[in-house]
Amino acid sequence: MASENERQLVERIQAGDRRAFERLLDAYETRVYRLALRFTHSVADAEDVTQEIFVGVYKGLGQFRGGSALGTWIYRVAMNHCLEFRRKRKLDSIPFDEEISLASSDWRDDPFQSAGRQEVSEKVEAAINCLSPVHRDVIVLHELQGMTYQEVAAALDVPVGTVKSRLSNAFRRLRDLLGGYVREEGAPV
Amino acid sequence: MPDDLKAWLDGELSAPRVLLVRAHLLFCPACREEITWLRRLGEDMRDLERAVPSPRLRARILAALPDAAPGRPAPSRLVSRPARFALATAFGGLCVAACAAGALIATGAFRRPAPAAVVAQQPGPRLAVHAETADPPAPDNAVHPSPMLDSTPDEFNRYANSAVERLEELTAQQKHAAVSRNRASYASMVVEARTRTDRGPQNAHPIPMELAVADPDSAADRLKEWARSVGGDAGAPPPGTASQMTVAPPVITTDPRIPVPAARPRERLVSLRVPKSAITSLEPVLVQVGALRSVARKPATGRKHAAPPIHRTEGPGQHSVAVARPGAPAQDPAVKPDSMMPQASVGAEPRTVAPPAAVVATGYAAQSAGRDGDGLITLQVRLTGYDAPLP
Helix, strand or coil: CCHHHHHHHHHHCCCHHHHHHHHHHHHHHHHHHHHHHHHHHHHHHHHHHHHHHHHHHHHHHHCCCCHHHHHHHHHHHHEEEEEHHHHHHHHCCCCCCCCCCCHCCCHHHHHHHHHHHHHHHHHHHHHCCCCHHHHHHHHHHHHHHHHHHHHHHHHCCCCHHHHHHHHHHHHHHHHHHHHCCCCCCCCCC | CCCCCCCCCCCCCCHHHHHHHHHHHHCHHHHHHHHHHHHHHHHHHCCCCCCCHHHHHHHHHHHHHCCCCCCCCCCCCCCCCCHHHHHHHHHHHHHHHHHHHHHHHHCCCCCCCCCCCCCCCCCCCCCCCCCCCCCCCHHHCCCCCCCCCCCCHHHHHHHHHHHHHHHHHHHHHHHHHHHHHHHHHHHHHHHHHHHHCCCCCCCCEEEEEEECCHHHHHHHHHHHEEEEEECCECCCCCCCCCCCCCCCCCCCCCCCCCCCCCCCCEEEEEEEEHHHHHHHHHHHHHHCCCCCCCCCCCCCCCCCCCCCCCCCCCCCCCCCCCCCCCCCCCCCCCCCHHHHHCCCCCCCCCCCCCCCCCCHHHHHHHHHHHHHHHEEEEEEEEEEEEECCCC
């Protein structure tokens, strides 16, 4: 969404235009829902959190002055809600330092690897869920939500350098968990 | 370097860092393998996000939005929910009290015993107290029993709600009546204030100013510009006056004893409506337009409302201005040219040192404006060109 369009959209929402808010939902509802789903691991909870997020966004837009991009601001609001949800629910049921069986072997060598990408996705998903919260957050925001380092930094309220190092560490950790499944396929860049 | 690999893949590195990483990758197979692995894992991750919110989520969100626009307080009910409950309770209590009083009356505690067949009508649920009697009920014996006595909870709730709504309606009516009363008062205040501060052209008392300037046209434009800059406006001159006039054709004569004007004296009449407080800023404008030379008007004998000059300075190069009395009518556009010709300097030596024309004019205008009170004032400025030859 172009910044000019964003500004007009915000002004219309601030004037009470519900249709304008629906346009905002068109742009961000799915992404925010997926983000919420990452934190809640439950469709019902994700819907609840998404609803809270957008009600908060609607109320907060009255004070939004365009100091940052609208998307960055929405993600900031969304992250606040998601982190609050995590704090309340203590969803991190699997300790991040708990080794999972995925790392026991190179699972790409599994004869059943032809089961397809579904299995790959499940493995990666499980590995992501084993990350520490700080590492998982940057993975979710950057890799899954497609945010830039700058946007992730704004959403998490941390420096960009922190995002960079956390991402690198998160991938290192994922590699440990997944057992380096592309090792054999490595090719010179 | 390890942190840079991921950032390099993400395009988040600065140009020098990119060069560094690329150079490193040429000689480091481990990092090349790392890059491949990071890229593959990233692609696998992007396939993870397939969840799509259900359509009901959109409806839920929209339904949960507050009625008010963002940043504005929600429209409040005249009576809030707790207040509604309190009112309902109080109303019920009043009904109980009324019922008790009515019962006392009906039972003769305060009145003579009178058998009554009381059928009470009330706005809530139709509740009636029946009594066996042949006599018609006296109006003042009507008993309004409380619905709390023999009504069902639903009936009571409906009754309480209707009572509260009626109270709300009454409150709204009272509020509306108060607003209407105040609105009339406000209207009269506005009319009064407008009359005081914004006099119309017909009711205004323009303050006449007469200035001798080098170029009446440009001076008029400059004055209009000033008026607009201070929040006023430059309106057309009042009816009956001319905004621009050329006062006389040049005299063509062969008699060397008759002085021949080198140029035609011209006049411009501009009407300026400006805030009174802006008068002090007029002075530099007048200096700028060159209202520096003497101009005096001959006493217009035999003319009613002749406007005598209040200040006169003689001598070339001196600053002076002739200013007419406030309230005097605008000068006749058909004023004769000789009455506006520079007179003071003709054959005269400088005798006095006068304050600049602008100072006199603005001081006079301010003095006049003070009499008119606050608000806008109208300056009627006659600009006369002093391009006639001086001896």
